[in-house]
Amino acid sequence: MVELKNDLYLRAALKQETPRTPVWMMRQAGRYLPEYRATRAQAGDFMSLCKNPELACEVTMQPLRRFPLDAAILFSDILTVPDAMGLGLYFTQGEGPAFQRPIRSAADVARLGPPDPEGELRYVMDAVRTIRRELAGQVPLIGFSGSPWTLATYMVEGAGSKTYSHIKGMLYDAPETLHALLDVLARSVIAYLNGQIAAGAQAVMIFDTWGGVLSPACYREFSLRYMQQIVAGLNRAAEGRRVPVTLFTKNGGAWLDAMAETGADCLGVDWTTDLARARELTGGRVALQGNLDPAVLYARPERIREEVAKVLASFGQGPGHVMNLGHGITPDVPPEHAGAFIAAVHELSPSYRC
Amino acid sequence: MVELKNDLYLRAALKQETPRTPVWMMRQAGRYLPEYRATRAQAGDFMSLCKNPELACEVTMQPLRRFPLDAAILFSDILTVPDAMGLGLYFTQGEGPAFQRPIRSAADVARLGPPDPEGELRYVMDAVRTIRRELAGQVPLIGFSGSPWTLATYMVEGAGSKTYSHIKGMLYDAPETLHALLDVLARSVIAYLNGQIAAGAQAVMIFDTWGGVLSPACYREFSLRYMQQIVAGLNRAAEGRRVPVTLFTKNGGAWLDAMAETGADCLGVDWTTDLARARELTGGRVALQGNLDPAVLYARPERIREEVAKVLASFGQGPGHVMNLGHGITPDVPPEHAGAFIAAVHELSPSYRC
Numbered sequence: 160m161v162e163l164k165n166d167l168y169l170r171a172a173l174k175q176e177t178p179r180t181p182v183w184m185m186r187q188a189g190r191y192l193p194e195y196r197a198t199r200a201q202a203g204d205f206m207s208l209c210k211n212p213e214l215a216c217e218v219t220m221q222p223l224r225r226f227p228l229d230a231a232i233l234f235s236d237i238l239t240v241p242d243a244m245g246l247g248l249y250f251t252q253g254e255g256p257a258f259q260r261p262i263r264s265a266a267d268v269a270r271l272g273p274p275d276p277e278g279e280l281r282y283v284m285d286a287v288r289t290i291r292r293e294l295a296g297q298v299p300l301i302g303f304s305g306s307p308w309t310l311a312t313y314m315v316e317g318a319g320s321k322t323y324s325h326i327k328g329m330l331y332d333a334p335e336t337l338h339a340l341l342d343v344l345a346r347s348v349i350a351y352l353n354g355q356i357a358a359g360a361q362a363v364m365i366f367d368t369w370g371g372v373l374s375p376a377c378y379r380e381f382s383l384r385y386m387q388q389i390v391a392g393l394n395r396a397a398e399g400r401r402v403p404v405t406l407f408t409k410n411g412g413a414w415l416d417a418m419a420e421t422g423a424d425c426l427g428v429d430w431t432t433d434l435a436r437a438r439e440l441t442g443g444r445v446a447l448q449g450n451l452d453p454a455v456l457y458a459r460p461e462r463i464r465e466e467v468a469k470v471l472a473s474f475g476q477g478p479g480h481v482m483n484l485g486h487g488i489t490p491d492v493p494p495e496h497a498g499a500f501i502a503a504v505h506e507l508s509p510s511y512r513c
Numbered sequence: 514m515v516e517l518k519n520d521l522y523l524r525a526a527l528k529q530e531t532p533r534t535p536v537w538m539m540r541q542a543g544r545y546l547p548e549y550r551a552t553r554a555q556a557g558d559f560m561s562l563c564k565n566p567e568l569a570c571e572v573t574m575q576p577l578r579r580f581p582l583d584a585a586i587l588f589s590d591i592l593t594v595p596d597a598m599g600l601g602l603y604f605t606q607g608e609g610p611a612f613q614r615p616i617r618s619a620a621d622v623a624r625l626g627p628p629d630p631e632g633e634l635r636y637v638m639d640a641v642r643t644i645r646r647e648l649a650g651q652v653p654l655i656g657f658s659g660s661p662w663t664l665a666t667y668m669v670e671g672a673g674s675k676t677y678s679h680i681k682g683m684l685y686d687a688p689e690t691l692h693a694l695l696d697v698l699a700r701s702v703i704a705y706l707n708g709q710i711a712a713g714a715q716a717v718m719i720f721d722t723w724g725g726v727l728s729p730a731c732y733r734e735f736s737l738r739y740m741q742q743i744v745a746g747l748n749r750a751a752e753g754r755r756v757p758v759t760l761f762t763k764n765g766g767a768w769l770d771a772m773a774e775t776g777a778d779c780l781g782v783d784w785t786t787d788l789a790r791a792r793e794l795t796g797g798r799v800a801l802q803g804n805l806d807p808a809v810l811y812a813r814p815e816r817i818r819e820e821v822a823k824v825l826a827s828f829g830q831g832p833g834h835v836m837n838l839g840h841g842i843t844p845d846v847p848p849e850h851a852g853a854f855i856a857a858v859h860e861l862s863p864s865y866r867c
Contacts, residue, residue: 322843327808454681489676
């Protein structure tokens with residue numbers, strides 16, 4: 160096993176002291192990079208890129224060649240799990256992901272079982288192994304999954320939705336069917352993330368993209384509860400180190416307190432909640448990741464630097480801050496603006512750390 | 514002037530006692546009603562319906578013929594104001610509203626002035642007058658406008674956006690240009706809403722649909738500040754009664770405390786914040802409107818009734834609750850489910866009121 164040269168991210172996510180704030184970007188391997196667009200064109204479509212471990216490794220590495228990032232994140236998609244469950248994932252032109260066989264009934268749910276990480280999902284594990292080799296200890300590799308609620312939203316809607324009529328119809332009218340679906344998804348995600356950890360992921364993150372569309376009571380019952388089940392089921396140690404677990408509910412600022420009770424090490428925060436407020440709400444129980452508005456990257460570099468300074472000041476002194484955007488970097492950002500963001504963190508953060 | 518037969522909504526929005534909780538639905542005149550779809554087909558397109566006072570009156574009255582609602586709301590669109598400013602509003606098939614001449618520069622902003630309510634916007638004032646005649650005192654009529662930030666978002670983006678790249682680019686890179694735009698919009702909205710009040714609107718509501726995409730500091734500077742300017746500029750009395758003003762920021766649960774400081778009488782709350790929590794945050798300074806998840810209306814009537822009971826219990830005892838959905842009713846809801854919602858409020862709410 161190659162020695163890890165930069166462990167700033169792993170330490171900050173565990174609230175350990177670091178000489179500066181580590182930084183990475185959600186969706187850092189993405190369409191804002193011309194080299195990504197070239198590799199994707201070579202792969203054909205998006206899922207062909209995800210399913211090719213060599214090309215998935217290539218796009219994972221691309222942002223690290225440009226920027227002094229402190230972590231790599233597996234290039235993949237949250238819908239690999241429902242795809243492996245046999246729902247028939249496809250991508251429509253301009254409309255995003257869709258499933259040929261959406262889940263609408265208890266009978267549909269009863270047919271589902273957890274996919275084998277080294278079977279149907281072996282291409283993800285192979286990508287993790289390939290990336291770890293290629294990284295050669297430069298920075299840690301983050302694995303990830305969608306949350307059960309978020310995966311269920313896609314699986315039941317079958318395609319993008321503005322009204323969530325199918326999943327919320329199930330939630331309010333047939334909650335036992337939804338619980339059965341969320342349970343098989345939680346068990347699937349545990350196996351999937353433990354598979355990634357066994358293959359070499361040194362940290363994992365759970366993306367709860369749609370938890371924020373729920374009422375407070377429904378969030379606890381249908382999203383948070385299953386993320387807690389996952390946190391409890393993960394292998395939290397690998398290669399002699401603790402594997403930090405980060406939970407991120409978009410628009411979940413009101414629920415950070417409850418999220419901090421799950422046993423996660425770190426919580427992602429979007430830009431609609433100040434980090435100062437997030438620290439108050441979580442009371443030192445977890446590290447925090449975030450939270451520059453991704454739209455700041457549309458501004459000129461001097462303004463980006465000023466906004467980075469505000470995020471650092473909002474978190475304030477002490478360990479436990481992983482700098483990131485509050486959501487994924489958008490395709491129309493100039494790559495040099497991403498560079499300005501990362502450079503500002505390197506320059507300005509040491510005075511906030513111990 | 515005809516006597517108002519049902520003033521429950523006006524009293525509840527001013528925190529006065531009522532024997533039961535008044536109820537209306539955002540977008541109650543809308544596509545879920547077959548009679549609305551028929552009138553709209555007769556009008557041709559959506560803006561032709563808005564610009565025809567007789568047909569706008571007809572669709573405003575339609576839900577009142579079906580359901581025992583406690584308020585009517587003017588049928589119109591928030592984009593009437595930018596349309597009257599000369600931006601060239603049009604509706605694309607399936608993509609929503611767009612402008613032929615979006616606002617991108619200080620020079621674009623400098624050309625804008627507040628439209629005359631009895632000039633370019635006379636069709637809205639005529640609709641208000643027509644609806645008041647037709648209502649004949651049955652229930653009060655609510656007028657409305659978009660918030661300056663929300664109008665600016667559409668005007669600068671020029672069309673629907675997922676990334677808000679143009680408006681947020683302006684916010685972070687040229688805030689003085691955005692402030693000039695928001696100022697002319699605030700003055701326009703004051704004249705527009707005062708025009709509606711003079712024409713017969715007995716209450717007004719400001720929809721801040723996109724305030725929730727801002728950071729806390731940006732929300733205060735670019736959205737809340739201009740809503741406060743509007744609240745201060747409105748004529749708050751008409752026909753010998755106070756005209757209640759309601760502010761609604763979608764996804765604004767974290768900012769209810771600050772919103773209560775604007776001088777508004779009532780705040781709209783979406784379903785991601787419990788009314789009990791909203792009451793704590795606002796400490797009795799304002800009435801509260803909301804907040805059933807509109808998706809509850811996909812469930813069967815017994816479940817709708819149970820969820821209505823939860824909303825009533827969350828607000829609890831005492832005056833100052835206007836029942837509503839947490840956002841507009843969606844087009845695919847069966848009309849009888851809306852009826853079940855309204856019936857449940859009539860049946861269950863008296864025990865919570867004085």
